[in-house]
Amino acid sequence: MTIEKAAAIDQAPAHARRLMAALGLPLDAPGLADTPARLVSALYELTAGMREDPGRHLEVTFPAESAQSGVIAVTDLPFISLCEHHLLPFTGSMTVAYLPSPGAPIVGLSKLARMAQGFAARPQVQERLGEQIVESLCARLDCMGAACQVVAEHSCMTLRGVRAAGAKMTTLHLKGVFERDTLARRDFMGLCRA
Numbered sequence: 001m002t003i004e005k006a007a008a009i010d011q012a013p014a015h016a017r018r019l020m021a022a023l024g025l026p027l028d029a030p031g032l033a034d035t036p037a038r039l040v041s042a043l044y045e046l047t048a049g050m051r052e053d054p055g056r057h058l059e060v061t062f063p064a065e066s067a068q069s070g071v072i073a074v075t076d077l078p079f080i081s082l083c084e085h086h087l088l089p090f091t092g093s094m095t096v097a098y099l100p101s102p103g104a105p106i107v108g109l110s111k112l113a114r115m116a117q118g119f120a121a122r123p124q125v126q127e128r129l130g131e132q133i134v135e136s137l138c139a140r141l142d143c144m145g146a147a148c149q150v151v152a153e154h155s156c157m158t159l160r161g162v163r164a165a166g167a168k169m170t171t172l173h174l175k176g177v178f179e180r181d182t183l184a185r186r187d188f189m190g191l192c193r194a
């Protein structure tokens with residue numbers, strides 16, 4: 001973080017306090033005294049992906065054991081993101097996959113999760129999140145394609161507004177071989193949530 005940004009974040013609890021005051025919240029109540037600072041701290045944590053390049057996690061690779069490998073996927077990957085319209089969380093799970101080019105290095109499994117969670121830790125819409133994940137895989141890895149399914153519950157839609165408790169959004173992004181080849185797509189869809 002730059003010195004300018006460090007100074008700005010120091011001011012943030014005072015701004016949060018003004019926001020709470022404008023809402024008529026009882027700032028003098030003992031339980032709320034530290035809430036402005038906690039709110040800033042929580043939002044800072046939930047936007048950590050703004051302060052990193054999530055794709056850098058894909059730089060840790062290993063030589064492939066054999067020249068021909070199949071689809072590599074991580075399934076049921078949990079994530080927390082912030083809806084950019086309301087700054088309320090949306091949470092769920094993802095299936096993230098890529099097909100390495102023959103003989104190309106493969107990436108450490110946890111790095112797929114770190115990369116995906118890094119893009120999630122930004123103000124997002126779900127569609128962009130899935131797209132950034134497949135674009136990052138295709139840009140950083142020697143692969144024939146990448147795919148990502150995201151299934152999430154948006155609290156802006158379940159806890160407020162239309163209050164559609166339990167409603168979920170599903171998005172699918174397919175690139176390269178997953179877009180062109182029905183067999184690769186079928187393999188991927190077999191790994192995804194129904």
Ligand SMILES: Nc1nc2c(ncn2[C@@H]2O[C@H](COP(=O)(O)OP(=O)(O)OP(=O)(O)O)[C@@H](O)[C@H]2O)c(=O)[nH]1
Nearest residue numbers: 083084085086124125126127154156157160161162
């Ligand atoms: N496509 C898409 N829409 C989203 C996502 N997150 C939130 N939204 C929607 O963004 C829209 C914002 O609409 P607005 O009318 O500006 O906001 P609002 O008045 O709070 O709308 P309501 O939620 O209907 O009360 C809402 O329909 C949200 O459900 C997302 O990841 N993808």
Ligand SMILES: [Zn+2]
Nearest residue numbers: 083085086156
């Ligand atoms: Zn929202």
